[in-house]
Every structure is written in structure tokens, then in C-alpha cells.
Amino acid sequence: MIRNQIKPAIVMTIVLTVVTGFIYPIAVWAVAQVVFPAQADGSIVMRDGHPIGSALIGQNFSGDKYFHPRPSAAGDKGYDAANSGGSNLGPTNKALIDAVRKRVAAEAKLDGPIAKSGVPVDIVTTSGSGLDPEITPAAAELQVARIARVRGIDEGAVRAIVRQNTRRRWAGVLGEPGVNVLGANLALDDAAKTSR
Numbered sequence: 001m002i003r004n005q006i007k008p009a010i011v012m013t014i015v016l017t018v019v020t021g022f023i024y025p026i027a028v029w030a031v032a033q034v035v036f037p038a039q040a041d042g043s044i045v046m047r048d049g050h051p052i053g054s055a056l057i058g059q060n061f062s063g064d065k066y067f068h069p070r071p072s073a074a075g076d077k078g079y080d081a082a083n084s085g086g087s088n089l090g091p092t093n094k095a096l097i098d099a100v101r102k103r104v105a106a107e108a109k110l111d112g113p114i115a116k117s118g119v120p121v122d123i124v125t126t127s128g129s130g131l132d133p134e135i136t137p138a139a140a141e142l143q144v145a146r147i148a149r150v151r152g153i154d155e156g157a158v159r160a161i162v163r164q165n166t167r168r169r170w171a172g173v174l175g176e177p178g179v180n181v182l183g184a185n186l187a188l189d190d191a192a193k194t195s196r
Helices: 002-035 094-111 137-151 155-164 181-194
Strands: 044-047 050-054 178-180
Touching: 044 181, 050 181, 094 137, 137 155, 137 178, 137 181, 155 181, 178 181
Parallel strands: none
Antiparallel strands: 044 050
8 A cells, every 4th residue: 555655656746846846937937037027137237337236125325425225234234135134123122222213313413403203214224124225205305405415416406316216106006105225326426427
């Protein structure tokens, strides 16, 4: 009786390994390459023939002339794409509370007095992945005056760049709007080049 079960078990193991380990992944890869080639290849942003980042992975911009992304808990120093993850600290954790207070104070020092509405939460807290490529429009607006002042350009020009790099809600209802930090910062640099 056991001998009757061994052969079908071996055959099913081989068939399922081939189907789920080879055929299915290759089919998914092929469809993705045809239907969504940029996304399937990581949405890499190229400049002068060199990759400078991904539209899907956050990276650190610390200069005052750039939009700053969400803080990152990915890796020891943050923004480590090979070590994605959040801090896993709960809302009552003293380390998280102290870190947020420190970030709020730093934000107030960098971008001036905080409005009565307060600091947008995404500019002082990390995301679940630690590599969020977007900030909220409110977080971008908080930084507009600083960027315009440092770059010596009109705030309206900076706001136009924010609008151009804002992802709207899908179908007008799903998700929240987000400003792609890499795209906005590249647009700022491009605008500086064309104004010379």
C-alpha cells in the first residue's frame, strides 16, 4: 500500500516544483515585462545614462535646497534598501516619543515656526518600510518657503513643482495624494539649470 503512494508523491513533487518553481515565475516575469516594464525593472530613474535612484524607494536628501523625505528606520543609518523595515516601536514607547519630539524641534528650526495645524505626521515619523518615496502635500508645503529662499526662486515655482510631482488618488477615491521626493528634487535641479 505504501509503495502505491510513493510513486504518485514523487511525480506530484516534481510536477509542482516545475510548475510553481519555474513555469509560474517565468510567466509572471514575462507578463510584467510586457505590461509594466518600468515597474517590473524597479522604476529606475536615469540621468545622463546613469541610474540615480528609484521612483519607488525613498532615499535621503539632507541639503536645505531639497525636499526632505520621511525619516527612515531601514538599516543602522536609515534609507538602506537592503534592510527595509520600520522601528516597530509602539505609540507609547519612550524612544519613539523622544525621537518624534526631536524631529519636530529640528523641523521647526529648519522650516520656521510650525503652523497651528501642526507638523504633518509623515515628516516626523518613519513608515512601515522605512523607504517611503513620497511625502504628503502638507509635508511638501511645509518645506516650500525654505527651498524657495535657499534657491532664490519664487515660492510659486516651487509649488508648481510640487503639483507636477503629486500622485493623485487612484480613480479619485482610493489612497491619499503623495509627492514623490526624488521627482520633485530632480525637477528643482532641472529648473535651476534652465534658469542659468
